[in-house]
Amino acid sequence: MNEPGSDTETTPAAAPEPAARTGAGWRRDVWPGIHWIQELGGHRAGIARAVLESGADWYRPGNELYVPQNAYLLTGERTLLWDTLSPASGHILLPALEELLGDRPLDYLALSHPDVPHAGNTMQVLRRYPDCQLVAPAVGETHALYHLDDAMKVGPEDEIDLGGLRVRFPEATFLDAAIHTWMSEEATRTLFTVDWMGFPHQSGESLRRTDEIDTVVDVGRLEEFHSRVMFWFQYVYPHKVTAATDALAVQFAGYGLAPAHGLPIPGEDAAPYYELMNEVVRRVAAGGRGGVL
Amino acid sequence: MSVIDLGGGVSWVHESFPETNGHIHVSVYLIDAPEGAILMDSGSFHHRQRLADRIHDATAGRGIGAIILSHSDYPHSGNIPAFRQDWGDFEIIASCGDPDLQGLPYARRTKIGDVTEVLGRRFVVLDPPLADRNHTTWVYDEASRTLFVADGFGALHAPGASHVDWGRLPEEGRAEGVHEFHAQTLPWLRYADPDRVMGALHAMLEQHPPAWIAPIHGPPIAEPDIPRYMADLKAALTRIAERD
Ligand SMILES: [Fe+2]
Ligand SMILES: [Fe+2]
Numbered sequence A: 001m002n003e004p005g006s007d008t009e010t011t012p013a014a015a016p017e018p019a020a021r022t023g024a025g026w027r028r029d030v031w032p033g034i035h036w037i038q039e040l041g042g043h044r045a046g047i048a049r050a051v052l053e054s055g056a057d058w059y060r061p062g063n064e065l066y067v068p069q070n071a072y073l074l075t076g077e078r079t080l081l082w083d084t085l086s087p088a089s090g091h092i093l094l095p096a097l098e099e100l101l102g103d104r105p106l107d108y109l110a111l112s113h114p115d116v117p118h119a120g121n122t123m124q125v126l127r128r129y130p131d132c133q134l135v136a137p138a139v140g141e142t143h144a145l146y147h148l149d150d151a152m153k154v155g156p157e158d159e160i161d162l163g164g165l166r167v168r169f170p171e172a173t174f175l176d177a178a179i180h181t182w183m184s185e186e187a188t189r190t191l192f193t194v195d196w197m198g199f200p201h202q203s204g205e206s207l208r209r210t211d212e213i214d215t216v217v218d219v220g221r222l223e224e225f226h227s228r229v230m231f232w233f234q235y236v237y238p239h240k241v242t243a244a245t246d247a248l249a250v251q252f253a254g255y256g257l258a259p260a261h262g263l264p265i266p267g268e269d270a271a272p273y274y275e276l277m278n279e280v281v282r283r284v285a286a287g288g289r290g291g292v293l
Numbered sequence B: 001m002s003v004i005d006l007g008g009g010v011s012w013v014h015e016s017f018p019e020t021n022g023h024i025h026v027s028v029y030l031i032d033a034p035e036g037a038i039l040m041d042s043g044s045f046h047h048r049q050r051l052a053d054r055i056h057d058a059t060a061g062r063g064i065g066a067i068i069l070s071h072s073d074y075p076h077s078g079n080i081p082a083f084r085q086d087w088g089d090f091e092i093i094a095s096c097g098d099p100d101l102q103g104l105p106y107a108r109r110t111k112i113g114d115v116t117e118v119l120g121r122r123f124v125v126l127d128p129p130l131a132d133r134n135h136t137t138w139v140y141d142e143a144s145r146t147l148f149v150a151d152g153f154g155a156l157h158a159p160g161a162s163h164v165d166w167g168r169l170p171e172e173g174r175a176e177g178v179h180e181f182h183a184q185t186l187p188w189l190r191y192a193d194p195d196r197v198m199g200a201l202h203a204m205l206e207q208h209p210p211a212w213i214a215p216i217h218g219p220p221i222a223e224p225d226i227p228r229y230m231a232d233l234k235a236a237l238t239r240i241a242e243r244d
């Protein structure tokens, strides 16, 4: 497990300093009112090897390679935390929350899905903020098996007005668990895509948006992630997946993308990423899964 | 009834949970290995005490010596901490890129393709065509020819039928139980080509012919019933694919 301070090998000249970064945790405003708390996890040596073998030019040998977990804290007049990082990172999440919130309460904790690396600190957060309302996806049948039976259930019809920020819960188009939702924020026009649109990054790129790094996010980089996490792309009719992706590109045109396992993508840059993902699907459907994450 | 013996040292410790259109198994399996009892998955916290009592009885109070975990999903992994308190810091064998992130810092990592020995018994670690989480593995127990398939090969059942194997479920509603399970549990099947999924499954069954297929979320399927299950599964996948 790497300490936050180790992520300093290269610093792209164009990248602004994160708004706030201390030994207590990783965070910054990624867009107004949206704060980003990142868990790097360890260096992924196996993926780094695969990247080097592929001849990719975005990764510099010797750098650490990360597939992060992201949680996002939304602060309007009320506050909402989207996901909680993995159980290995309570020591990152809770101090970051305390510093970002100060005296303010945490009003909502919304879980994208009850997957361990996303929901791993749910109990700790609810213990620290006992008046916080737990919010969970409405879809699915087995909420009681995840301690989610008493949560406030949300789906595509629902909106939570945070005062200045408004979140909605569109259907998760690409997903793993059955109990699953995506989220959008309508003031900043941000789509939180959870397990979709993730990609690895390297030393010096943590807590940067895609417009703040010097390297490109291309098909191969997106494929390294999705050929592992969306292993089921190997079994699909590619045209069904690309049709769903094309529909998202229309529905969320201009929205920034805030994935759980990659760097956020500004809205003005997002359009080409949908077509990159279509190529990823075609490649995995033809070539099989890349491994396990 | 405590546990149901499938032969070859494997027994089914079944538990069920009520859903809208039927009940779903959230079971575990016990394997009698030369050096102790292996538990396949740990079940849901929802059934913790009943599972612990039945495992205690079935092992004559010795408890379990190891858990092979299919994936970290809570209804499979939820009892690991409690069982380790009951029976000591036994070995956890799990597949995942990073055990810490899955809340399993103490796990021994396996990889797809491994042949691994657990308490003196050999298991082949397989790449599952039907799974929700990417790090899921299925395992084939060579001694009993049991294929443990986690979220694969599930089926809902009617209340009252929680203790019978799949082939002995009433014919009426049985195929629907296979469809209903897959439609709700594996949401990606809406994009799947049924022929590709079935092809991968047939190849696996040919290479590792099972005497029993042992799912967590359905009754075990005996060898003579596998062709009928596969036919129902193919129909279910086709229905799901055609719906979207
Ligand atoms: Fe996930
Ligand atoms: Fe994830």
Ligand SMILES: [Fe+2]
Pocket: B071, B073, B132, B133, B151
């Ligand atoms: Fe699962």
Ligand SMILES: [Fe+2]
Pocket: B073, B075, B076, B150, B151, B216, B217
């Ligand atoms: Fe499951």
